[in-house]
Amino acid sequence: MYDLYSFGLLAFTAFFTIINPLGTMPIFMSMTASLSKTRRKQTAKKATIVAFLTVIAFAFSGQILFNFFGISVNSFRVVGGIIFFMMGWDMLQARLGNFKHTDDEDQLDAYVEDISITPLAIPMICGPGAITNAIILMEEANDYQQKIVLVSVIALVLFITYLVLVGASKITEKLGSTGNKVMMRLMGLIVMVIAVEFFFSGLKPILLGIISNGS
Structure with a gap:
């Protein structure tokens, strides 16, 4: 039971730190x-x-998929960096989410659906770090009890993330239109910096692998 508790605590700490709901909140x-x-x-x-759903899918089949397609987590980091940079540039130019300023319900539904999947769910909440962590911890889970604990911990962390994002609405309302525009530009700059870190943290191991194989 102690091992089960330790495993659960390890999983919670790792996922909460990597997903970082408070860091996602300003971008949301x-x-x-x-x-x-x-x-x-x-x-x-x-x-x-x-x-x-994405984290769980990779937890149970990520290693198989990676091996089957011959891809690595570093490739995810490179792609994630590109997506982040594009998103940050639009935020910096205050161009993000033109569909917001319309009364058309279909366009609003499309906008919500679009940003819910990318970039909020992937790669902001479920990024390369969370995917890698899920794959590693699932491989370390020795029995079904630990696997159940892992799935429960992931669900708990993402429920906390949901509560944090919903609570952000109150802050948004208090900031007002001008405050939100200023915050969008500042967060755009930060997201672009994160994008550069993501990109080069993935690109560096790939280049080193190419160089080492070439020599």
Whole structure:
């Protein structure tokens, strides 16, 4: 039982640190600033559900998929960095989410659906770190009890993430239109910096592997 408790604590600490709900919150606020409270809640719900399903899918089959397609986590980091950079550039130019400023329900639904999956669920919440962590911990789970604990911990961390994102709505309302635009540009700059770190943290091992193989 002690081993089960230790495994659960390890999994919770690792996933909470990697997913970092508080770090995701400002970006979520920027992207949903002009949406209604109901729409923001809907976006948070979809993003966390998609992230949960993605993490679980990779936890049970990630290593098989990686080996089958011959890809690595570093490739995920490179692609994630490119997605982050594009998103950060749009935020910096205050161009993110033009669909927000419309009364067309179909366009609003499309916008919510779009940002819920990318970039909020993937790669903001469920990024390369979370995917790698899920694969490693699932391989370390020695029995079904530990596997159940791992799935439960992932669900708990993402539920906490959902609560944090929903709570961000109150902060968004207090900031107002000008405050949200300023925050969007500041977060855009930060996201671009994160993108560069993501990109080069994935690219460096790939290049070193190519150089070592060439020599």
